[in-house]
Amino acid sequence: MQMRINWAFAEFCDEARSVDEISDRFMAEVRALGFAYAACSSHVDPLRPPRGAVMMVNYPRLWLERFSTRGYAARDPVFFAARRQALPFQWSDWRFRAGLDDDQIDILNEAADAGLLDGFTVPIHAPDALPASCSLAIGADGVDPLSVRDAHWYAVYAHESARRLVNEAAPPDRPRLGRRERQCLELIARGKTDFEIGLILGVSEHTVHNTVRKAMRKYGVATRMQAFVRALRDGELRMEDVAM
Amino acid sequence: MIHIVTAENRRHFHHALMEMHRQRKAVFIDQLGWRLEESAGLEIDGYDSAGAVYLIEADAPRAPISVSARLLPTTQPHLLGEIFPQLCSEPPPAGPAVWEATRFCPAPGTPNGAPRRAMLGRIIAGIMETGLLFGIEQVTFVASAALAPLAARAGWTVRALGPEQGRGRERLRAFAAEIDSVGLRRVRARHDLSGPLTRFMPADLAQAA
Numbered sequence: 001m002q003m004r005i006n007w008a009f010a011e012f013c014d015e016a017r018s019v020d021e022i023s024d025r026f027m028a029e030v031r032a033l034g035f036a037y038a039a040c041s042s043h044v045d046p047l048r049p050p051r052g053a054v055m056m057v058n059y060p061r062l063w064l065e066r067f068s069t070r071g072y073a074a075r076d077p078v079f080f081a082a083r084r085q086a087l088p089f090q091w092s093d094w095r096f097r098a099g100l101d102d103d104q105i106d107i108l109n110e111a112a113d114a115g116l117l118d119g120f121t122v123p124i125h126a127p128d129a130l131p132a133s134c135s136l137a138i139g140a141d142g143v144d145p146l147s148v149r150d151a152h153w154y155a156v157y158a159h160e161s162a163r164r165l166v167n168e169a170a171p172p173d174r175p176r177l178g179r180r181e182r183q184c185l186e187l188i189a190r191g192k193t194d195f196e197i198g199l200i201l202g203v204s205e206h207t208v209h210n211t212v213r214k215a216m217r218k219y220g221v222a223t224r225m226q227a228f229v230r231a232l233r234d235g236e237l238r239m240e241d242v243a244m
Numbered sequence: 245m246i247h248i249v250t251a252e253n254r255r256h257f258h259h260a261l262m263e264m265h266r267q268r269k270a271v272f273i274d275q276l277g278w279r280l281e282e283s284a285g286l287e288i289d290g291y292d293s294a295g296a297v298y299l300i301e302a303d304a305p306r307a308p309i310s311v312s313a314r315l316l317p318t319t320q321p322h323l324l325g326e327i328f329p330q331l332c333s334e335p336p337p338a339g340p341a342v343w344e345a346t347r348f349c350p351a352p353g354t355p356n357g358a359p360r361r362a363m364l365g366r367i368i369a370g371i372m373e374t375g376l377l378f379g380i381e382q383v384t385f386v387a388s389a390a391l392a393p394l395a396a397r398a399g400w401t402v403r404a405l406g407p408e409q410g411r412g413r414e415r416l417r418a419f420a421a422e423i424d425s426v427g428l429r430r431v432r433a434r435h436d437l438s439g440p441l442t443r444f445m446p447a448d449l450a451q452a453a
Contacts, residue, residue: 034258087282087283087284088283088284089284089285090284090285093284093285095285120284141255141258142258142259142262143258143262144254144255144258144261145258145261145262145264145265145286145288145292146288146292146293146294148283148284148286148288149283149286149288149292152283191290192290193279193280193281193289193290194279195279195327196326196327199327205279
């Protein structure tokens, strides 16, 4: 999936002093994209989050109470799938539903009754963060597929920015990227495919793929979007390099 | 019928557009093995935008899709200009009267042979009808060695923009096709199409449907 970047949102998050500020802006952005509810958060009890958890959630209150009382964080199939896979998935996709236990299907049905009928989840993996994901519930009018693409940016940028605010520990040594790695991430952010980047840099598509994988490994993340956002927040890439 | 989906009415085609991107993932990534990005089971690339025009064949906005295609204004970023200029001996046609057709996508499981040829005929007729409606004179496209002769046999006046390039099944060639009423009549005659296939619902009517 190609990236679509809202720089104003990134600048807002960079300046934000609290997770609540980021959360409010994030919710406004994804609502404008057609999502009724969102939960960009660590996989924890939403009403009793531990220290260091990222919590940006506007799910219906009744659902959160039920989720918390019944300890669903330990069984939520969305959390399960988000931990096992790198790429975003849709809740109505049979590949997501196949192999779920009965009690997990029950959780999905109860969530649907609470207004969380169908939606998308963006898994978020990082070595220095609690397991997390960003779930976006589709409103009654459905959602434009382009909104699914656009929401990916908001989800990852918001989570990374919030994580930096709640992580009190001194940041570990920041990985440094090589010149090729930076170039590749920059071109990905400009919407280029591996094939196109290969043409631009005069290397094979395969080399581009491996270079991007190397950058992802350095950050310990599972998606290109996360690697790009980390590189930005670490100052390895600057907005001016990428913004057109 | 073939729905014309544009920036104006796309908010009433969320379901169909979602299904189209799902089919594109199934066809181009799962079946043909194209190295494209996917996410959440959807194939969406950097050229998909509200500015693109989509042709989606379905009996109703929420009915199953049989075939889809994407038309990009060449006044915006498009593939022939950015990715495949090497396929053109001269600068490729571009401008307000030129569109580029990409992502011709028969539904997964469409049988080979006659059903696919009929589908190609219908989508070409759909592209011509839409082109005439929007004042388009030429449509460019990049096709594999296999697909190119089919477009000409469907009745389209097609000219190559450069020599074929690449190897084996990945051999590609760029073409420009004329959009005119004579050509449309010819395509319709070849495919036994008695009248217009496309429907362009303005936003307020689409809502009523």
